[in-house]
Amino acid sequence: MRKCLAGRRDSDERRADTTGTNNKDTHTAKSTAAQRSTEWLTSRASRQTSKRYIVAPVAATSTRETAVGRSLWADQVSDVATRASLAGDRRTDVAIVGAGYTGLWTAHSLLRAKPGLRVIIIEADHVGAGASGVNGGWCVGELAGGLGAAVSLAERRTGSTDDGARLTREIMSTVDEIGRVAHDEGIECNFTKGGVLRLARTAPQLARQQAEVTEHRHHGFGSNDIELLNADAATARLNATDVLGGMWYSAGARIHPARLVHGLAAAVERRGGEIVERTRATRISAGQPASVTTTNGTVTADVVVRAVEGFTRTLSGHRRTLLPFSSSMIATEPLPPEVWESIGLAARETFADDRRMVIYGQRTADDRIAFGGRGAPYRYGSKIIENKGPQAIHDRITATLHQLLPATRDAAITHRWGGVLGIPRDWQPSVGIDRSSGLAWAGGFVGEGVAASNLAGRTAADLILERDTDLVSLPWVDHVSPRWEPEPLRWLGVTTFLKLTTQADAAEQRTGRASRRGALVDRLR
Numbered sequence: 442m443r444k445c446l447a448g449r450r451d452s453d454e455r456r457a458d459t460t461g462t463n464n465k466d467t468h469t470a471k472s473t474a475a476q477r478s479t480e481w482l483t484s485r486a487s488r489q490t491s492k493r494y495i496v497a498p499v500a501a502t503s504t505r506e507t508a509v510g511r512s513l514w515a516d517q518v519s520d521v522a523t524r525a526s527l528a529g530d531r532r533t534d535v536a537i538v539g540a541g542y543t544g545l546w547t548a549h550s551l552l553r554a555k556p557g558l559r560v561i562i563i564e565a566d567h568v569g570a571g572a573s574g575v576n577g578g579w580c581v582g583e584l585a586g587g588l589g590a591a592v593s594l595a596e597r598r599t600g601s602t603d604d605g606a607r608l609t610r611e612i613m614s615t616v617d618e619i620g621r622v623a624h625d626e627g628i629e630c631n632f633t634k635g636g637v638l639r640l641a642r643t644a645p646q647l648a649r650q651q652a653e654v655t656e657h658r659h660h661g662f663g664s665n666d667i668e669l670l671n672a673d674a675a676t677a678r679l680n681a682t683d684v685l686g687g688m689w690y691s692a693g694a695r696i697h698p699a700r701l702v703h704g705l706a707a708a709v710e711r712r713g714g715e716i717v718e719r720t721r722a723t724r725i726s727a728g729q730p731a732s733v734t735t736t737n738g739t740v741t742a743d744v745v746v747r748a749v750e751g752f753t754r755t756l757s758g759h760r761r762t763l764l765p766f767s768s769s770m771i772a773t774e775p776l777p778p779e780v781w782e783s784i785g786l787a788a789r790e791t792f793a794d795d796r797r798m799v800i801y802g803q804r805t806a807d808d809r810i811a812f813g814g815r816g817a818p819y820r821y822g823s824k825i826i827e828n829k830g831p832q833a834i835h836d837r838i839t840a841t842l843h844q845l846l847p848a849t850r851d852a853a854i855t856h857r858w859g860g861v862l863g864i865p866r867d868w869q870p871s872v873g874i875d876r877s878s879g880l881a882w883a884g885g886f887v888g889e890g891v892a893a894s895n896l897a898g899r900t901a902a903d904l905i906l907e908r909d910t911d912l913v914s915l916p917w918v919d920h921v922s923p924r925w926e927p928e929p930l931r932w933l934g935v936t937t938f939l940k941l942t943t944q945a946d947a948a949e950q951r952t953g954r955a956s957r958r959g960a961l962v963d964r965l966r
């Protein structure tokens with residue numbers, strides 16, 4: 442599979458009943474509802490001269506289209522704390538570079554296990570400025586590459602495929618752990634565990650899903666964990682076009698990304714952690730103590746944790762450690778109940794189909810669709826482009842949403858934004874520590890880091906505190922990915938890979954047969 446509690450009080454209570462026993466009737470009802478809602482939206486568009494329906498405009502180009510650069514999530518958080526910058530040199534127990542989920546979960550786990558430990562988080566911009574503040578809000582219990590990647594990693598590292606299944610079970614249960622901590626810490630991040638729905642919209646997608654479920658069964662995962670859906674069952678959950686079937690994965694929750702990251706930062710501070718903002722690390726150095734050189738002074742610490750994901754290349758010596766890669770998102774205005782009756786997602790499943798160029802969506806707590814995808818070009822030299830503004834890629838993502846869910850066609854797109862994620866050369870996330878150098882790291886989540894950052898943070902804390910837990914023997918611990926190739930090879934390779942991926946998806950949609958290019962893409966990553 443590729444890609445907290447406040448939401449239950451608002452529109453989540455208005456669950457649409459999309460289940461029907463007679464599929465033909467259901468379809469008819471849905472088309473009528475879709476037609477009704479389209480009419481509703483059209484009539485609404487014509488009377489929409491005021492800004493009544495525009496939520497949180499940033500720089501409106503018209504009353505129905507909000508120009509962007511700022512995420513929906515950022516517009517929905519208020520009272521965000523601003524913090525002081527580092528003021529000169531400091532000595533501490535643990536220094537963490539990066540105040541996204543990874544850095545914050547590491548700090549939270551350290552302070553939970555050892556109150557009184559001195560922990561400083563060094564952040565170049567502000568809490569949640571990276572992917573953690575802008576992502577799709579899929580909290581999915583899976584690591585990049587899924588069970589298959591975990592099993593082959595385990596085979597290579599421990600010789601036991603069971604360890605791959607163990608890693609997968611740990612990441613699956615991490616979804617509940619996040620819900621639990623959010624509840625205990627009073628973080629209202631709209632956590633709703635409705636699972637992940639992946640539609641199959643071509644025959645090759647269907648075949649890939651069947652193979653994936655078979656692999657899960659082989660490793661002991663039951664139908665409570667993952668199950669295939671026939672076309673009717675998949676459509677009953679999400680009334681999309683061209684549905685041939687689908688897959689439901691239980692370990693998935695919808696969250697509000699920015700509320701989670703800001704709530705987590707506050708929880709870390711309540712436990713005694715310190716966060717400094719607008720303080721850029723330029724170099725992390727091994728030693729006893731290890732150190733972080735920043736724009737505002739040097740922090741020395743027993744252990745320094747690198748947790749900057751898509752921005753890793755900005756640190757001295759890490760130009761080729763992780764590839765920065767853009768992902769882009771849009772959000773619709775809130776959709777009315779009759780549109781939701783036709784669309785579905787009654788259980789707030791996060792959703793996608795199974796094309797290779799990843800797409801992802803969620804029904805937000807205020808009944809919008811937040812929808813994203815990859816496919817922005819790779820920039821030579823791993824230049825970081827967060828795709829914040831309106832770009833061709835946002836138009837493509839909008840068109841994809843409209844193809845998938847025609848009932849959204851007339852809804853205003855109120856936000857377009859983007860962010861940067863990090864990809865290791867072997868697409869294998871990891872967490873680890875080198876005790877002799879005092880350096881630890883976590884990341885390389887390839888766009889699946891919402892849950893994985895929690896598992897990585899808990900594991901990093903156990904490693905730092907030298908605790909002999911089940912987590913520290915998981916096969917991703919201390920795995921070191923190879924470095925990316927130097928330019929221009931890197932540009933050539935990544936650009937070709939992106940092109941092949943798009944072509945493979947198009948060919949499979951056109952012919953309904955598995956594409957040879959797709960097989961090549963699968964081998965390359």
Ligand SMILES: Cc1cc2nc3c(=O)[nH]c(=O)nc-3n(C[C@H](O)[C@H](O)[C@H](O)COP(=O)(O)OP(=O)(O)OC[C@H]3O[C@@H](n4cnc5c(N)ncnc54)[C@H](O)[C@@H]3O)c2cc1C
Nearest residue numbers: 539541542543565571572573576577579722860889890891
């Ligand atoms: C648009 C988008 C959608 C996504 N959707 C999903 C999803 O639905 N589900 C999912 O599981 N994953 C998703 N991801 C990936 C997920 O958001 C990330 O894997 C996760 O947030 C990584 O967290 P992090 O803390 O490691 O990195 P980040 O959140 O990127 O945090 C790194 C922090 O380090 C700071 N920093 C950078 N350089 C320095 C420096 N030199 N010194 C100090 N600080 C520095 C940054 O400002 C940033 O705050 C998405 C990513 C993007 C971009």
